[in-house]
Every structure is written in C-alpha cells, then in structure tokens.
Amino acid sequence: MADEQETGGVTRREFLKNSGLVVGGAVGGTVLGGVLGRELFPAPQQGASPEEDTSDSGNGGAETPDYTEARMFFKREEDFRVLSAAVERIFPEDDLGPGAIALGVPYYIDKQLAGGYGRNAREYMQGPFFEGAETQGYQSGLLRQEAFLQGVRKIQQESESRTDDAYFDAEEDTQDEILEAFEAGDIEMEGINATTFFGMLRQATLEGVYADPVYGGNRNMGGWRLKDYPGAQMAYIQMIEEDEFVEMDPISLHDHHT
Amino acid sequence: MATELPRKQAVVVGVGWAGGIIAAELTKAGIEVIGLERGQEKTVDDFKMQKDELRYALRYDLMQDLSKETITFRNDQDMRALPMRQLGSFLLGTDVGGAGIHWNGQCPRFLPYDFEIRSKTEERYGSDKIPADMTLQDWGISYDEIEPYFQKFDETIGTSGEDNDLTAPRSEPFPTPPMKETRALRKFKNAAEELGYHPYQVASANLSEVYENPDGQTIQACQYCSFCERFGCDYQAKSDPVITVIPTAKETGNFELRTHANVRRVSYDGEKTDGVYFIDTRTGEEFYQPADVVVLTTYVMNNTRLLLQSEIGRPYNPETNEGVIGKNYCYQVMASAQGFFEEERFNLYAGAGALGAALDDFNGDNFDHSDEDFIHGGIVQITQTGIRPINTNPVPSDVKSWGKEFKEASLHYFYRTLTVASQGASMPYRYNYLDLDPTYKDALGDPLLRMTYNFTEQDRKLAAHQTKRCAEVLEAMNPDKIEANEDIGDYDIVPYQTTHNTGGVIMGGDPETSAVNNYLQMWDCENLFVAGASAFAHNSGYNPTPTVGAIAYRAADGIKKYFENPGALA
Ligand SMILES: Cc1cc2nc3c(=O)[nH]c(=O)nc-3n(C[C@H](O)[C@H](O)[C@H](O)COP(=O)(O)OP(=O)(O)OC[C@H]3O[C@@H](n4cnc5c(N)ncnc54)[C@H](O)[C@@H]3O)c2cc1C
Ligand code: SF4
Numbered sequence: 001m002a003d004e005q006e007t008g009g010v011t012r013r014e015f016l017k018n019s020g021l022v023v024g025g026a027v028g029g030t031v032l033g034g035v036l037g038r039e040l041f042p043a044p045q046q047g048a049s050p051e052e053d054t055s056d057s058g059n060g061g062a063e064t065p066d067y068t069e070a071r072m073f074f075k076r077e078e079d080f081r082v083l084s085a086a087v088e089r090i091f092p093e094d095d096l097g098p099g100a101i102a103l104g105v106p107y108y109i110d111k112q113l114a115g116g117y118g119r120n121a122r123e124y125m126q127g128p129f130f131e132g133a134e135t136q137g138y139q140s141g142l143l144r145q146e147a148f149l150q151g152v153r154k155i156q157q158e159s160e161s162r163t164d165d166a167y168f169d170a171e172e173d174t175q176d177e178i179l180e181a182f183e184a185g186d187i188e189m190e191g192i193n194a195t196t197f198f199g200m201l202r203q204a205t206l207e208g209v210y211a212d213p214v215y216g217g218n219r220n221m222g223g224w225r226l227k228d229y230p231g232a233q234m235a236y237i238q239m240i241e242e243d244e245f246v247e248m249d250p251i252s253l254h255d256h257h258t
Numbered sequence: 259m260a261t262e263l264p265r266k267q268a269v270v271v272g273v274g275w276a277g278g279i280i281a282a283e284l285t286k287a288g289i290e291v292i293g294l295e296r297g298q299e300k301t302v303d304d305f306k307m308q309k310d311e312l313r314y315a316l317r318y319d320l321m322q323d324l325s326k327e328t329i330t331f332r333n334d335q336d337m338r339a340l341p342m343r344q345l346g347s348f349l350l351g352t353d354v355g356g357a358g359i360h361w362n363g364q365c366p367r368f369l370p371y372d373f374e375i376r377s378k379t380e381e382r383y384g385s386d387k388i389p390a391d392m393t394l395q396d397w398g399i400s401y402d403e404i405e406p407y408f409q410k411f412d413e414t415i416g417t418s419g420e421d422n423d424l425t426a427p428r429s430e431p432f433p434t435p436p437m438k439e440t441r442a443l444r445k446f447k448n449a450a451e452e453l454g455y456h457p458y459q460v461a462s463a464n465l466s467e468v469y470e471n472p473d474g475q476t477i478q479a480c481q482y483c484s485f486c487e488r489f490g491c492d493y494q495a496k497s498d499p500v501i502t503v504i505p506t507a508k509e510t511g512n513f514e515l516r517t518h519a520n521v522r523r524v525s526y527d528g529e530k531t532d533g534v535y536f537i538d539t540r541t542g543e544e545f546y547q548p549a550d551v552v553v554l555t556t557y558v559m560n561n562t563r564l565l566l567q568s569e570i571g572r573p574y575n576p577e578t579n580e581g582v583i584g585k586n587y588c589y590q591v592m593a594s595a596q597g598f599f600e601e602e603r604f605n606l607y608a609g610a611g612a613l614g615a616a617l618d619d620f621n622g623d624n625f626d627h628s629d630e631d632f633i634h635g636g637i638v639q640i641t642q643t644g645i646r647p648i649n650t651n652p653v654p655s656d657v658k659s660w661g662k663e664f665k666e667a668s669l670h671y672f673y674r675t676l677t678v679a680s681q682g683a684s685m686p687y688r689y690n691y692l693d694l695d696p697t698y699k700d701a702l703g704d705p706l707l708r709m710t711y712n713f714t715e716q717d718r719k720l721a722a723h724q725t726k727r728c729a730e731v732l733e734a735m736n737p738d739k740i741e742a743n744e745d746i747g748d749y750d751i752v753p754y755q756t757t758h759n760t761g762g763v764i765m766g767g768d769p770e771t772s773a774v775n776n777y778l779q780m781w782d783c784e785n786l787f788v789a790g791a792s793a794f795a796h797n798s799g800y801n802p803t804p805t806v807g808a809i810a811y812r813a814a815d816g817i818k819k820y821f822e823n824p825g826a827l828a
Contacts, residue, residue, distance in 0.1 A: 090660040096669060117317065124328040124343045126698065132340040135333055135750040139340055176661065183660075202660050210647035211312040227672050229607055229647045232309035234492075235481035236608030236644075243441050245603040245673065256307055 068216055069107050072114035073145065078166070080106060082152040085168035089175050090205040097226045098219075105208030108217030109148070112204065118145040142191040144200065151197045154187055155179075212253045224250040232256060260535055260546040266292045266514075268817065269534055269549035271521045271564070272556035274356020275803060276789045276810040278503035279414070280553055282473065283814035285512035289821060292547060293507075294519040294536055297353030300500055305359075305490030311646040315488045320360045322350035327700040329559055331751050333712040335576070335689065341698050341706065347750070348757040349488065350557065354517060355500040357557070357757055358803075362487045362611030362643060363463030363496050365417045366800040367408050367426040367808075369622040370401035375796060378623065379633055387633060391688040392716065393579070393586055395795045398767035398828075399776040404808050405429055407815075411807030415497035416469035416477050419461030424618035437466050437480065442604045442676055443615040446640040449734035455619045460639060461804075462612035463497040473506040484644020486611030496611065519545075522704055524552055524568040524786065531570070531786045537702060551817055554788045555810070558587075561792040562692045562762035563707040571763075571773050571782045576689050576710075582773040584692035586761040587709065588797040591636070591682030591717045591746065593724035596675060597737030598654060603673040609644030616640075620680070620727050621799045632719040636682035636799030638727055645672070655741055678732045680724035681756065683799040687714045692762045712749050721746045758802050760794035765809070767828075775828035777816025778809060784826055789813045 074080040084106040093099030100106070112118060120143050132139040140147075158178050159167035167175060181187050185195040208217030210224065212232065218224060224231050231250035239246045268284055270277045273295040284291050313319045322328075322345070330339040351357025371378050376394045379387055388394050409429055419432040436459035439447075443459070450457035464480035471477065478495040486496060494501050507513035521536040525546075533548035554561050565571050565583050574585035616639035618624055627633055652675040653659070653667040695708035713721075722744040729742045766772025769781035778793055780786040789810045791802045798805070816827050 091665055092662050094662055094665065096666060099665075120325075120343075122318070122323045122325055124324045124341045126341070128697070130338060130340060133333065133337060135748050135752070136331055136340045136342075137346060137752045138343050179660075205660075206651065207312060207316065207648050212310050214310075215312060224647065227647050227669055229672075232485075233483070235483050236605075237438075237480075237482045239605065240440055240482040240608050240613075241438050242605060246605055253307060253310060256309070 104219040108208030277555035278499035279810040281507040282503040285510040296520040365461040407808035407811040418466040422458035460614035586686035588684035594679035595729040595742035609642040614641035634683035636680040678728040684797040760797040763792040778813035
C-alpha cells in the first residue's frame with residue numbers, strides 16, 4: 001500500500017503521527033490540504049535517464065521530448081553556445097558526475113533572463129547612477145539581460161582575439177584563462193565591470209545546478225544527487241536526532257504538485 | 259484631494275508582529291482599530307509549496323519589492339549615499355504578518371544589563387569606559403518592569419526553551435519544552451561544557467509540541483522541515499502574526515484590516531495627530547484615515563521615515579548631537595569561525611529556523627570587561643537551520659571559487675562544515691544615523707531614508723574578541739581545520755548579515771535624548787505611539803523580536819491607559 005511505502009524520508013502515516021495531526025480532528029485547512037492531499041512519493045521524471053527511470057513512459061516506450069528546452073531569451077545560437085561553454089567550465093562534468101550542460105544550466109539561465117530576474121523587476125533601478133564603493137553594492141543601470149548579452153559576446157571576442165577560435169571551440173585551459181580574466185576585472189565592459197559580470201555568471205550557474213528542476217536546470221535532480229541533497233522533503237522530524245548520516249532519494253516540487 | 263474615511267479610535271500602520279500585537283490587545287479591550295498594511299493579505303494557504311530555495315531564499319518572494327521603495331546607504335558622511343538596489347545585508351518584510359512570516363523564530367530576551375546599560379557600565383567600570391562619541395543611553399525602563407511583557411509575548415507565541423543561569427531571569431517557565439538535539443548541537447554543548455561554559459538550547463518559536471495560547475490560537479509542532487528562514491511555515495508550527503495575534507484581533511469584531519494601503523504621512527498640528535494619509539497601491543487613490551490614536555509599527559526604516567516626512571519630533575543632527583529622530587541606528591556585529599570535519603558528515607539538510615545551541619558566557623556584562631577596550635559582547639551559538647544547495651557551498655579559503663576544484667570541494671564539504679557564530683551587540687555611535695535622502699525617491703515620489711553607518715572601534719574589538727571565543731569552542735569540537743577572520747572590515751550592505759536593524763525612534767526617560775517614553779508614546783505628540791526595534795536605544799547581542807514583542811505589549815498597555823486618561827503617560 002502506498003501509505004506504508006518508505007520515501008527514504010518519512011512515510012505519510014509516520015508523518016501524520018509525528019506531527020500530532022489527527023484526521024477528522026481540529027486541523028487547519030492548510031494542513032489537511034497541504035499534507036494529506038499531496039503526493040509524497042517521487043513520480044517518474046520526464047527525461048529521466050534510462051537507468052533511473054524504469055517506468056513505462058506510456059507512449060510506446062519512446063522518450064518524451066522535453067518541450068521546455070528551447071530558447072526564450074537568447075536569439076543568436078552563437079551567444080547560447082558561448083554561455084553553455086562558459087558555465088560548463090564553472091561547473092564541469094567530471095568523475096563525480098554531470099556538469100552544467102548535462103544539468104540544463106544554459107536553459108535555466110535563458111529562462112531566467114527572459115523573466116523578472118533578467119529585467120531586475122524587483123530591484124531599485126531609478127537613477128541617477130553613480131559608481132559607488134564596493135560596500136554599496138550593485139549600482140549599474142544595466143539590466144541582467146543586457147549584462148549577459150554583452151558578457152557572452154565579450155567572452156567570444158576575447159577568445160577570437162587570443163586564439164582565432166570561437167570560445168566554445170577553444171582549449172579548456174584557454175577557456176579558463178578567459179574566465180579568470182573576467183573574474184580579475186581585466187576585461188573592459190560597458191556599464192558593468194567584468195568582475196561583477198563574472199560573479200553573476202557564477203551565481204546563475206550554481207542556481208541552475210541546484211534550483212528545483214521546475215526552473216529548467218538541475219535536470220532529473222542530478223545536481224541534488226551530486227550533493228546527496230534530499231530536495232523538497234516534507235519533514236525531517238523522524239531523523240533529526242540521528243547521529244549517523246541519513247541518505248534519502250531526493251524529491252522535487254513536482255512530487256508535491258497535485 | 260484625499261478621500262476622508264470614517265473615524266476610528268485607533269489606526270495601526272503596518273501589520274507585522276508589533277502592529278499585530280497592539281491591534282490584538284486594543285481590540286480585546288473593546289477599542290475599534292483599523293490596521294493599514296501596504297502589502298497584500300497573507301493566509302496560511304500562501305505558505306504551502308514553499309520548499310523552493312530559488313524563489314524564496316534567493317529571489318526574496320516574501321520580502322519588500324525594492325522597485326517601489328528602498329533606502330540609500332553610505333558608510334560615512336564623506337560618501338555619496340547610493341540606493342540599496344538589491345536586497346542583501348537585511349531582508350525587509352512586507353505584506354500582512356511582515357517579516358514575522360519569514361523569520362527564523364530564535365527567541366532570546368535581552369539582558370537586564372541592556373535596559374540600564376549606561377548606568378550599569380558606569381557603576382562597574384566608571385564613566386571613562388564609555389567613549390565620548392558612543393551615544394549610549396538607558397532605555398527608561400528596567401528589566402523588572404518589562405519582564406511581565408516578555409512573559410506575555412512568550413505565552414502568545416508558546417516559546418520552546420530551557421532555563422540557563424546566564425540568560426535573562428524569567429518569572430515563569432517556558433510554555434513548551436526545548437526543541438530536539440542534533441549531533442552538531444550535542445557536539446557544541448559537549449565542547450562548551452568541557453571549557454566550563456554554560457550551553458543551552460536556543461529559545462524557539464518553532465514549537466516543540468502543539469500549543470494553545472491564552473487567546474485560544476493553536477500553534478502546531480515543528481516538523482524540522484528546514485524551509486524556515488526566509489520561508490513561511492507549511493504547518494502553522496512557526497509562531498507568526500498570521501496564526502496568532504491577527505486572528506485574535508479579527509475575532510473580537512473590532513478590527514478592520516485594510517491591505518494595499520501605503521501610508522505616506524501622519525497628520526500633526528504641532529501638538530497632536532489626527533490621522534494618517536495613505537495611497538491605495540492598486541488605484542493610486544489617496545485617503546485620509548482619521549483616528550484618536552495613531553500607532554506606527556512599520557519597522558525601523560519607515561517608522562523613522564514617516565516621522566521625518568511628517569515633521570514630527572526633532573530630526574537628529576550628528577554635528578550638534580541634538581535632536582532625536584534618526585538617532586542611534588544600530589545593527590549587529592557578526593563574528594564566526596568555520597570548522598571543516600574530514601571524517602564526519604552531519605545531517606545538515608535537516609533543521610529548523612531556531613534549532614540551535616548557545617552560550618551567554620560572553621554576552622552582555624556576563625564577563626568582566628575591566629581589561630577589555632570594549633563593552634558588551636554577544637551570544638555564541640551553533641544553529642542548524644537546514645542548509646540548501648544554492649546558497650551553501652563552503653570550501654576552505656585556498657580553494658578557487660569555481661571550476662573542477664570548487665565542484666569537488668563544495669560537494670565534499672557540504673555536510674562536513676560547521677560554523678560557530680556570535681551575534682555581537684551593536685553600540686550607538688554619534689555618526690551612525692538615519693535621515694532623509696536629498697536625491698533618491700520612492701515610486702510615489704517621497705524621499706528615501708538614508709542610512710549612514712559603519713562599524714566602529716568598539717565593534718571591531720568586540721568582533722575580534724567574539725571570533726576568538728567562537729574559534730575556541732569550535733576547536734574543542736575537534737575539526738580538522740578552522741578558518742576564522744577577526745577583521746570585520748567596513749560594513750557592507752551586500753552579504754546577508756541579519757535583519758536586526760534597530761534605533762531611529764528610541765525610547766528613554768528624557769525628552770532631550772529620546773523620541774518616545776517607556777510606553778512608546780512620542781514626547782512631542784501624545785496620541786502618537788511608535789513601536790518596534792526603532793525604539794531600541796542600542797542593539798544587544800541577541801535576536802530582537804521578543805524584545806520588540808515585549809515593548810509592543812507595553813505600548814498597548816500605554817494606549818489603553820491613554821484612552822482612559824488622555825495625556826502624557828510619563
Ligand atoms: C530572514 C529573517 C530571519 C529572522 N530571524 C529572526 C529570529 O530568529 N529571531 C528574531 O528575534 N528575529 C528575527 N528576524 C527579525 C524579525 O523578523 C523582526 O524583528 C520582526 O518581524 C519585526 O516585526 P515588526 O512588526 O517590527 O516589523 P515588520 O515585520 O517589518 O512589519 C512591518 C510591517 O509594516 C508594513 N509597512 C511598512 N511601511 C509601511 C507603510 N508606509 N504603510 C503601511 N504599511 C507599511 C510592512 O509591509 C510590514 O508588514 C528575522 C528577520 C528576517 C528577515
Ligand atoms: S522548520 Fe518547523 S517551524 Fe520552520 S517552517 Fe519547518 S515546520 Fe515550520
């Protein structure tokens with residue numbers, strides 16, 4: 001019975017017992033709706049890798065394409081390829097597991113730039129603009145959309161002038177040197193300094209690796225698996241006092257979605 | 259022209275913890291109150307599906323929208339103040355419930371020393387101990403006088419905790435027992451005991467068991483879900499205004515709550531107020547809400563700004579050290595040490611906002627400062643709030659911050675890093691203050707509040723001392739490597755520190771040096787009460803909210819007295 005199944009975290013029954021919530025008792029609507037009505041168990045993931053997805057996908061075994069993997073913000077193919085190569089250097093594939101590209105980070109960033117984040121929607125963007133002290137934080141009028149476009153093109157330019165190659169075709173060492181030059185602030189940019197841009201790129205990469213898969217990165221929770229992070233679990237009351245490390249299969253917001 | 263609304267007995271501006279408490283107490287006493295809140299309505303249904311780090315912890319879904327309003331900041335008067343364009347150092351609340359929705363719930367009381375800090379410091383060390391530019395003041399109230407109000411706050415929220423010799427004395431036991439222990443917390447306590455210190459489980463508003471408060475509101479038991487700090491609680495297990503004081507006020511039938519009401523000005527005829535002006539943010543329409551008593555509970559920033567904008571009280575002038583509005587802005591002086599444990603993996607993904615262990619051996623005046631060139635101190639603690647993967651990537655400082663090496667180290671150390679930290683007290687300083695910005699405006703065209711703030715010599719010495727203490731306890735926990743930085747540098751508005759801003763409308767016993775009396779009644783406007791951490795004359799080495807709660811209950815008592823017998827209460 002599904003109710004008895006181990007989630008690796010807490011079973012639904014245990015959860016209700018521990019939380020002191022009794023069905024039919026004086027329980028607030030949100031608790032009933034939020035806990036009982038919610039699927040605690042991982043559902044098969046769209047686009048899951050074959051060894052992890054043993055379920056029949058229901059359309060004759062053919063893998064369902066991920067229709068969300070298309071560009072919403074970057075128009076030029078080249079820009080997107082530069083972005084992809086750069087984030088892969090920040091979080092590379094290695095023996096430990098997938099890197100930024102395999103985790104969907106470029107799509108994550110593309111989607112973010114197309115929305116409120118890309119337009120700095122909830123930030124104070126009124127002038128006048130002055131260069132401030134570091135302690136005063138971001139002071140540019142440049143939107144993130146503009147900063148990223150300018151940034152990836154500068155990366156490409158830098159690569160072409162150093163090696164004649166596109167950034168995505170350059171040697172890994174060269175790719176790293178170029179990013180280091182941005183990080184050190186050695187590249188001239190307009191309206192933003194290269195160090196700040198690099199910080200944004202690094203931060204966006206980590207977000208794409210580790211944000212809930214609903215945002216298009218952390219594909220199949222692969223970022224979380226790298227860290228043994230259990231994701232959007234309901235509760236840890238059943239193991240909080242444990243001395244030993246407790247591993248659990250991750251679950252995502254999708255698993256809570258009813 | 260502002261549309262005039264029907265008169266109310268009291269208008270409460272800003273409905274977070276402070277506003278909610280005052281609204282509940284007044285309406286229970288039969289007083290008709292309208293609450294004006296600039297943000298939206300929030301109910302417990304809004305806090306489902308919140309286990310989303312990006313949305314809440316990084317994109318600040320529950321916090322103030324800075325495109326509408328922010329502050330400006332500079333380290334000192336020689337700098338040009340520039341707007342805080344993105345949230346960082348502190349996370350301002352908005353909407354019904356305010357920052358009380360997404361707080362952690364760590365619930366310490368300030369120490370008896372805090373309320374009479376100037377007198378007690380002079381008494382023990384002589385007046386030379388206090389530097390000339392340190393505008394240190396007593397609060398105009400003693401701990402014994404305020405203790406019953408702390409008790410009220412604890413009973414309202416059901417605080418889970420345990421007694422300790424060095425924390426503030428309590429008249430009654432904690433309403434609920436302490437939270438559970440984890441391996442990391444046990445390690446901290448064992449180490450502290452070995453060193454002869456006095457560790458205890460942090461007092462918490464993430465309740466250890468189901469609790470019904472004296473107003474009949476029920477708070478559930480914490481599930482240690484770890485999406486707590488910066489998130490609303492999925493379970494109604496973290497005490498917040500939306501599940502306690504706001505429903506209590508509503509159930510009386512005397513409370514009207516109006517959202518999307520952004521208050522811009524308080525009326526003032528030089529002696530009294532008659533109401534407030536606000537804009538309905540959905541339509542842009544202006545209203546006037548008349549009331550017999552006006553209560554400002556809009557947090558430190560807007561309590562100060564509304565008074566300056568309304569020209570009530572004397573603005574503080576750092577050159578002459580005269581005036582009061584904007585004076586004694588304080589913050590928190592953070593210190594910490596980080597330990598890397600090669601052989602141990604802690605279950606750090608699990609936790610709760612107020613799950614922690616602490617010691618107060620180096621807080622307040624619990625230790626002798628005769629040979630120290632600073633006063634006060636701070637709580638030293640380890641917390642297990644639940645680490646999340648985007649924001650938590652601890653690596654030793656010699657590791658590059660990206661690339662293969664970073665990936666490896668950040669995966670390796672994710673569960674192998676523990677931090678012992680001190681929330682250090684912040685003493686007031688003549689040139690740390692708040693006023694109106696001459697250049698930048700909010701979305702309605704009103705001037706932004708300008709913050710002039712930097713760490714002082716006192717702060718730097720305190721931080722260095724506390725860093726050593728943190729490292730000492732950590733060392734006894736046997737990590738393979740410790741990193742600690744004693745130098746706190748200049749105050750930087752970018753990295754998150756705490757949302758423990760204080761001062762600007764401080765309380766005290768003397769109208770010359772304080773803005774409100776010990777009932778939080780304005781000296782210069784007897785029917786205007788201003789509550790919140792804005793009233794703190796300095797900030798202690800603890801989280802502020804129980805003290806905010808206590809003075810809010812005190813203010814509510816004062817307002818009730820005022821309705822019975824109008825006039826100055828002190
Ligand atoms: C992430 C985080 C963690 C925290 N953790 C802790 C903790 O563990 N322990 C602790 O003690 N404290 C903690 N705090 C601090 C705590 O949240 C605050 O001390 C407390 O919530 C302040 O309550 P308040 O009512 O004074 O202000 P707020 O909660 O800020 O409420 C003010 C209200 O006024 C409204 N308002 C502002 N301006 C206007 C206007 N012009 N017109 C109308 N309405 C207006 C706002 O929208 C808001 O709803 C934390 C804060 C944050 C952000
Ligand atoms: S940790 Fe506890 S109090 Fe905090 S949000 Fe989760 S259940 Fe609520």
